[in-house]
Amino acid sequence: MASPGGWAVAAGGDHHDGAQAKTAYRRELLARRAARPAGDRAAAAAAITDALLAGLAGARTIAAYAPEPVEPGAPLLPAALDRLDARVLLPVIPATGRQLQWAVATAQLVAGRYGLLEPVGPRFGPSELATADVVVVPALAVSRAGVRLGRGGGYYDRALQHARPDALLVALVFDDELVDHLPAEPHDQPVSAVVTPSTGWLRLPAPPAHADPRDDQPR
Ligand SMILES: Nc1nc2c(c(=O)[nH]1)N(C=O)[C@@H](CNc1ccc(C(=O)N[C@@H](CCC(=O)O)C(=O)O)cc1)CN2
């Protein structure tokens, strides 16, 4: 397997050479996202939101995020989640510190820190994430073992410590962002599933085992 960030690939899994390899690979992935043609993004958004929603029927509380224009699922994801009969939480970046707060999704979203869109209603603390059956997690890439590479703020690694052990953690990525290996650090919180435009849902063998609310539903 090619080594996308240029690090040495250990046989059979993710490796623990940490922060430096992550930084280089993030830059590469962000550049690739920026260069993706608008038509590809739109097609991917339709495929990802269709697949995601089909697997979310029955979830009562879903924590998600408002994707930026270059992120997979943009710009359809917030409106698609709004069509579900579920309570949808979106992250709010605090003025200080790296603990995400949460607010119920509203039709109107306003630009918060880093220009990311946030709901306008009351804010809840980090532990509100424990009300979520499903957490849709942003990722720049995900490995087949469930290791997730984020934007590097450490926001989601901290936030996911508040998720219920049985919550389904699902990342949305473009097809070429589901990779065989990613640099991992001990604090990284694995995801239990990934949705890509071409394959739809893929369960990943992420420890600890997360229950899947779709297990009793036809796929
Ligand atoms: N749409 C969306 N919302 C999201 C995330 C995401 O990935 N996508 N996040 C996923 O975690 C959180 C925000 N994470 C972020 C991580 C790094 C930077 C960032 O641009 N950092 C700058 C400057 C750092 C600083 O000023 O301290 C940088 O790295 O250059 C922004 C947001 C919460 N909301």
Ligand SMILES: Nc1ncnc2c1ncn2[C@@H]1O[C@H](COP(=O)(O)OP(=O)(O)OP(=O)(O)O)[C@@H](O)[C@H]1O
């Ligand atoms: N649970 C944690 N407690 C304290 N520090 C943490 C925790 N998780 C991550 N960090 C720190 O946050 C920084 C960014 O971590 P990392 O590179 O894993 O972020 P990421 O997963 O890519 O970002 P994000 O979660 O915002 O998408 C690192 O310096 C890391 O040491």
